[in-house]
Each structure stands twice: as structure tokens, then as C-alpha cells.
Amino acid sequence: MAVHLRKYxxxxxxxxxxxxxxxxGIILNSLIRAIDEVxxxxxxxxxxxxxxxxxxxxxYLNFNTLHTTHGRAMAFATGVKLGNPDLNVIVxxxxxxxxxxxxxxLIHAARRNIDITTVVFNNNIYGMTSGQYSPLxxxxxxxxxxxxxxxxQAFDLCDLMISSGASYVGRGATYHAKQLTTLITSALDHKxxxxxEGISQCPTYYGRRNNLKTAVDMxxxxxxxxxxxxxxxxxxxxxxxxxxxxxxLHKVADRPEYVxxxxxxxxxxxxxxxxxx
Amino acid sequence: xxxKKPQLIQGNEACVKAxxxxxxxFFAGYPITPSSEIAEGLAEELPKVSGRFIQMEDEIASxxxxxxxxxxxxxxxxxxxxxxxxxxxxxxxxxxxAEVPCVVVNVQRGGPSTGAPTLPSQGDMMQAKxxxxxxxxxxxxxxxxxxxxxxLTVRAINLSxxxxxPVVLLIDEVIGHMRENVVLPTxxxxxxxxxxxxxxxxxxxxxxxxxxxMIPPMANYGEGYLFHVxxxxxxxxxxxxxxxPDVIGGLTERLVNKVEDNKDDIVEYSTENLDDAxxxxxxxxxxARTAATAMDQAREKGIKTGLITLKTIWPFPExxxxxxxxxxxxxxxxxxxxxxxxxxxxxxxxxxxxxxxVNRVDGELITPAEIxxxxxxxxx
Numbered sequence: 276m277a278v279h280l281r282k283y284x285x286x287x288x289x290x291x292x293x294x295x296x297x298x299x300g301i302i303l304n305s306l307i308r309a310i311d312e313v314x315x316x317x318x319x320x321x322x323x324x325x326x327x328x329x330x331x332x333x334x335y336l337n338f339n340t341l342h343t344t345h346g347r348a349m350a351f352a353t354g355v356k357l358g359n360p361d362l363n364v365i366v367x368x369x370x371x372x373x374x375x376x377x378x379x380x381l382i383h384a385a386r387r388n389i390d391i392t393t394v395v396f397n398n399n400i401y402g403m404t405s406g407q408y409s410p411l412x413x414x415x416x417x418x419x420x421x422x423x424x425x426x427x428q429a430f431d432l433c434d435l436m437i438s439s440g441a442s443y444v445g446r447g448a449t450y451h452a453k454q455l456t457t458l459i460t461s462a463l464d465h466k467x468x469x470x471x472e473g474i475s476q477c478p479t480y481y482g483r484r485n486n487l488k489t490a491v492d493m494x495x496x497x498x499x500x501x502x503x504x505x506x507x508x509x510x511x512x513x514x515x516x517x518x519x520x521x522x523x524l525h526k527v528a529d530r531p532e533y534v535x536x537x538x539x540x541x542x543x544x545x546x547x548x549x550x551x552x
Numbered sequence: 553x554x555x556k557k558p559q560l561i562q563g564n565e566a567c568v569k570a571x572x573x574x575x576x577x578f579f580a581g582y583p584i585t586p587s588s589e590i591a592e593g594l595a596e597e598l599p600k601v602s603g604r605f606i607q608m609e610d611e612i613a614s615x616x617x618x619x620x621x622x623x624x625x626x627x628x629x630x631x632x633x634x635x636x637x638x639x640x641x642x643x644x645x646x647x648x649x650a651e652v653p654c655v656v657v658n659v660q661r662g663g664p665s666t667g668a669p670t671l672p673s674q675g676d677m678m679q680a681k682x683x684x685x686x687x688x689x690x691x692x693x694x695x696x697x698x699x700x701x702x703x704l705t706v707r708a709i710n711l712s713x714x715x716x717x718p719v720v721l722l723i724d725e726v727i728g729h730m731r732e733n734v735v736l737p738t739x740x741x742x743x744x745x746x747x748x749x750x751x752x753x754x755x756x757x758x759x760x761x762x763x764x765x766m767i768p769p770m771a772n773y774g775e776g777y778l779f780h781v782x783x784x785x786x787x788x789x790x791x792x793x794x795x796x797p798d799v800i801g802g803l804t805e806r807l808v809n810k811v812e813d814n815k816d817d818i819v820e821y822s823t824e825n826l827d828d829a830x831x832x833x834x835x836x837x838x839x840a841r842t843a844a845t846a847m848d849q850a851r852e853k854g855i856k857t858g859l860i861t862l863k864t865i866w867p868f869p870e871x872x873x874x875x876x877x878x879x880x881x882x883x884x885x886x887x888x889x890x891x892x893x894x895x896x897x898x899x900x901x902x903x904x905x906x907x908x909x910v911n912r913v914d915g916e917l918i919t920p921a922e923i924x925x926x927x928x929x930x931x932x
Binding site for chain 1: 577578580599600602604606608609610612613614615616617618619620621622623624625626628642643646772773774775776777778779780781782783784791792
């Protein structure tokens with residue numbers, strides 16, 4: 276850890292409680308490097324999380340932090356942004372938190388294109404409650420509530436975000452930590468709703484049950500299964516199915532941003548009020 | 553607000569005017585009858601005062617959003633009705649635990665479940681107190697007229713900022729939709745409370761260290777203090793401490809006591825004809841208006857009847873009622889529920905005193921005749 280990055284962490288709250296081999300620290304590392312790269316004002320930045328392993332990240336971050344109820348981080352964050360639009364708002368969430376209980380809030384934040392950056396720590400499992408399947412657990416994978424293999428189809432959150440109206444969508448992985456930092460940097464720089472999925476490893480509750488016993492096994496799996504968007508485009512649809520596309524997946528520069536659109540309403544109304552006395 | 557002239561408005565419209573007058577700058581809500589005029593009114597009024605309105609995807613999100621808005625420094629509010637109020641409960645508990653001032657207006661309708669939309673009810677009295685899990689503070693106010701809706705909306709906002717806690721305004725559909733000719737106070741006649749701020753000592757700010765009044769000063773996000781807010785049981789730093797029973801118990805007790813020990817400041821009620829009363833009606837909301845007519849009719853029949861109108865329901869004024877009711881023979885409690893507050897009042901009287909409820913849960917108003925009948929029956 277570069278010394279100058281320490282100011283972004285609450286060092287007295289470390290070491291963190293994440294399990295040995297967990298990938299969440301790598302995403303946290305990428306996040307603070309990205310925040311530093313973009314030069315966000317620490318005092319004007321609010322980091323909001325829900326409930327779950329990922330959501331403990333707010334405790335370690337030396338910002339205005341808000342650890343909310345399960346799945347509702349996006350709703351609280353929307354209020355923070357509208358309560359004071361000068362604040363930079365970042366949401367940290369897990370796959371269960373954002374895609375199951377919080378799915379509705381996630382798609383509506385994307386639809387509004389509100390200027391919030393969301394980073395989903397996707398470890399494909401409910402870690403905090405010790406290994407139940409999540410909406411991102413692959414079909415057939417095992418969890419404590421999927422003892423015979425998961426029957427549910429998994430979400431592709433990035434596809435969901437693109438179709439819901441997010442104006443920046445990227446996917447990275449802890450194996451590709453530098454790229455993940457670049458993606459979060461671009462997301463923070465982006466005006467509008469930006470979304471980065473970070474594939475993380477949970478050797479404790481996902482790996483051990485799914486024949487990926489160690490963190491190294493899980494990172495090796497990430498290396499094998501991820502593919503850059505450009506390379507993926509050369510594959511047949513069947514071959515693409517086997518792979519997880521990473522990189523900047525979607526970027527639109529000209530979609531109206533929610534807070535700016537509302538500011539126009541305020542201006543319009545105050546002009547009207549002004550002329551009519 | 554500058555001119556003092558009578559205007560014919562609904563309770564819900566009075567609520568909107570009061571919200572703007574008391575400094576609400578953020579409203580997040582989800583439409584539900586019979587509260588929707590409050591959202592509609594604030595959608596129109598908030599941008600005029602550089603405030604912001606958002607129609608969220610559901611009531612859960614609305615409650616979360618106003619907590620976020622309040623932490624960011626905007627006085628914040630939402631409005632709903634029964635089913636929506638149920639959905640807000642988890643985040644209402646968060647606001648109580650994290651000490652985030654905000655106001656939830658519940659224009660009640662019949663229940664349970666989707667119940668009887670648009671029909672009047674006073675069915676959420678207990679939900680306002682015990683709807684969320686665990687022990688927590690509860691402040692709930694209950695207006696009985698359009699003018700009182702204005703006054704109690706201002707007061708709800710003020711109390712939430714002063715005590716750093718969510719405050720519930722329990723309007724019933726009759727008051728919310730009834731139009732009355734009212735003269736509202738001017739802006740300079742209103743007392744507006746702002747949240748207590750910490751001293752400018754950025755590095756040593758303890759966000760949950762309470763002063764002697766049990767209320768911690770509150771910094772807004774973006775003012776330079778970097779602090780953590782959580783719904784977990786926490787110490788004065790704001791961080792969870794689940795290993796120390798004193799911290800967990802101390803916090804819960806302080807949260808409850810900052811309200812319970814300040815009943816003198818929070819509780820508001822009015823009395824009529826209590827001096828010689830042998831029968832006293834205790835009522836709130838629209839039922840209090842019916843009760844006033846019934847009281848007059850009982851007096852005409854020679855039955856010495858008085859009326860206590862509760863404007864604060866929670867914290868419950870049991871000491872006050874115990875004192876006011878001590879020489880009374882009979883207490884009559886009309887409610888558009890099956891006796892939710894009657895049970896509380898029962899704790900304020902002794903076994904030799906009668907208590908009788910006049911209750912309706914069929915979406916119809918309680919009539920003066922029904923209350924009068926109960927009084928006459930008890931006195932014969």
C-alpha cells in the first residue's frame with residue numbers, strides 16, 4: 276500500500292474481518308487508488324453500503340460513511356445525492372445485497388442515470404450468512420441452500436444495468452486488479468450512473484463447496500474464464516457463453532443526468548416565480 | 553404565507569404548506585391514497601424553494617432516501633398510508649437507531665393489508681409505536697382539524713430536528729381530505745427548530761456522544777467531519793460495539809429516554825369542561841370532533857361530560873391522564889379502531905372507574921349519537 280493512500284483508510288479499524296483469501300480487500304484497494312487518481316475531495320465524498328461482507332467496507336474507509344439496511348444502499352444514496360448534490364456518492368454492495376433484495380433500487384437508479392458510482396463486490400454467494408446461493412451464483416453451483424446444485428438462473432448484472440439505462444458499465448475481477456482500478460477510475464470520472472462489477476473470490480464459502488479449494492484456485496479460475504471484450508467478440512456465441520466478459524462494456528456520454536435535470540426544474544420554476552412576482 | 557387571509561384547504565394541503573414553512577427541503581415518496589396530495593403538493597412547491605422532490609420506486613426506497621437526504625443536511629419528509637407505512641418500518645427503525653431526523657406522514661386508511669383504501673381509519677396507532685422491531689423511541693402526533701394539521705406538521709418537523717429522531721404524523725383520512733376555512737400563521741409567527749451542531753473540532757467529533765440532554769450534536773455530511781453511520785448498535789464513535797452489553801443497553805435506553813424523559817416538552821393535549829365532569833371522553837383525530845358534539849349533547853341532557861383531546865399520542869401521556877381522570881366516574885374512548893388507545897388509557901384509571909370504547913372499523917365515521925348513547929348507557 277502506497278503511504279499516501281493511508282489517509283483514505285481508518286487504520287484503527289484494521290485488520291479487516293474478511294476471511295483469509297477473500298477478494299474484497301483487493302476491490303477496496305482498487306477503489307481507494309481510483310478515488311486518489313480522480314482526486315475526489317475526501318470531505319465531500321459519501322460512501323454508502325448495505326448489508327453483507329462487501330458492505331463492511333464502509334467501516335474501513337475514512338470518508339462520510341453510511342452502512343444502511345439490507346439492499347437499500349442505493350435508496351439511501353439517492354437521498355444523500357438529492358439532499359446535497361455537491362457530494363460525491365459511491366455505493367458499495369454485494370451480489371445478494373444489490374441483485375436480490377436491492378434489485379429494484381438498482382435498476383431504478385440506473386434508469387434515472389443519477390450521478391452515483393456503484394461497485395458490486397460479486398463473490399457469487401451470500402458470504403456473511405455463510406454460503407447460501409445468491410442471484411449471481413451460477414446455475415448448478417453448490418451452496419448451503421443449494422445442496423444438490425443451484426436450480427436458479429444467474430443474473431448478468433452488467434447486461435441488466437445496460438438495459439436499465441446506466442450510462443457507464445464495466446466489469447473487472449480481482450485477478451485483474453489494475454484493470455479493476457482503471458474501470459473504477461473511469462466510473463468515478465463519469466457523469467451519470469456508473470456501475471462496476473468486481474468479480475471477487477470467496478474461498479471459504481463458495482470455493483470449498485465448488486471444487487476451488489483455495490484463493491489461488493479461485494483466482495486461477497478467474498484468469499481462465501474472463502476474457503476482454505474485444506477478444507470475446509471474435510468468439511462464436513457458444514464459445515462466448517463459456518466466458519465472462521471484462522473491461523469497459525458500455526459508455527454513453529450524452530444521457531441526461533438526474534440531478535442536473537432536476538436543477539433545470541428548479542431554474543424554470545424560479546424564473547416563472549420571478550416574472551409573476 | 554405573507555398575507556393573513558382565510559383559505560379553504562384540505563388537511564393534506566395544510567400539511568404541504570407547513571412542510572415548506574418549517575423548512576423541508578427534500579421529499580421522497582411513493583403515491584398511495586389517501587396521502588397522495590401531500591406528494592403532489594410538494595412536487596409543486598419544493599423546487600420553488602430550491603428543494604427537491606423525488607418519486608421513488610417504492611415506500612421502502614422513499615424512507616431510505618429521506619434518511620440519506622437528512623444526513624446530507626436537508627430537512628426531509630415522506631408521506632404514505634397504512635400498507636406503505638408497514639413497508640417503511642425497517643428503515644424507520646434505522647432512523648431511530650442512527651438518530652436521523654425525518655418526518656413520516658401517515659394518512660391512515662382501513663386495514664389490515666390493503667384494507668379499505670380511501671375510507672377513514674385510525675388503525676395505525678400501535679404501528680406508530682411498535683411497528684419496527686426492538687425497543688426504540690416513538691413520537692407520534694395526531695391532528696383533529698385542518699389548522700391543527702398545519703400546526704402539528706410544523707411541530708413534527710421541529711421535534712424530529714430537536715430530538716434527532718423520526719416523528720410520525722398520524723392524520724386520518726377525514727382530516728386529510730376535509731376542507732376547512734383556515735387562517736394560517738405568518739412565517740415570522742412560527743418557531744422553527746434547527747438541528748444542534750457540533751463545535752468546529754473536526755478531528756475530535758464523536759457523532760454519538762450525547763450532551764446532558766441525551767441528544768448528540770449532529771454534523772451533516774460534507775461539513776468536514778468524517779464519520780460513520782450505521783443501524784448496528786454502536787458506541788459514541790458511531791462504530792459497532794457488540795461485545796459490550798453496557799454500550800448496547802446504554803444506547804437503547806438513551807434513545808428511548810431522550811423522548812420518554814422529555815414528555816413535558818413533547819406532549820400536547822387540550823381539555824374542555826373537566827372541572828365538574830363525571831364522564832370524560834378521551835379522543836384524538838377526527839373522532840375528537842365528533843366527541844365535542846357528543847359532549848355538548850350529553851351536557852344538554854344534564855350529564856356532566858368533559859373532553860380530553862390528545863394531540864401527542866406517543867410518548868403516551870399516562871401521568872397526565874392519570875391525574876386528569878382521577879375523580880371521573882366513566883371514561884369514554886371513541887376510536888376508528890378496536891380500542892388501540894383505550895388499552896393505554898385503561899392503565900391510567902383504577903378498577904372502580906368505568907372505561908368504555910366506541911369503536912368502528914367499517915370505514916364509517918363514529919357519530920355523536922353513538923358516543924352519546926354510550927354515555928347515557930353508562931350513566932343510567
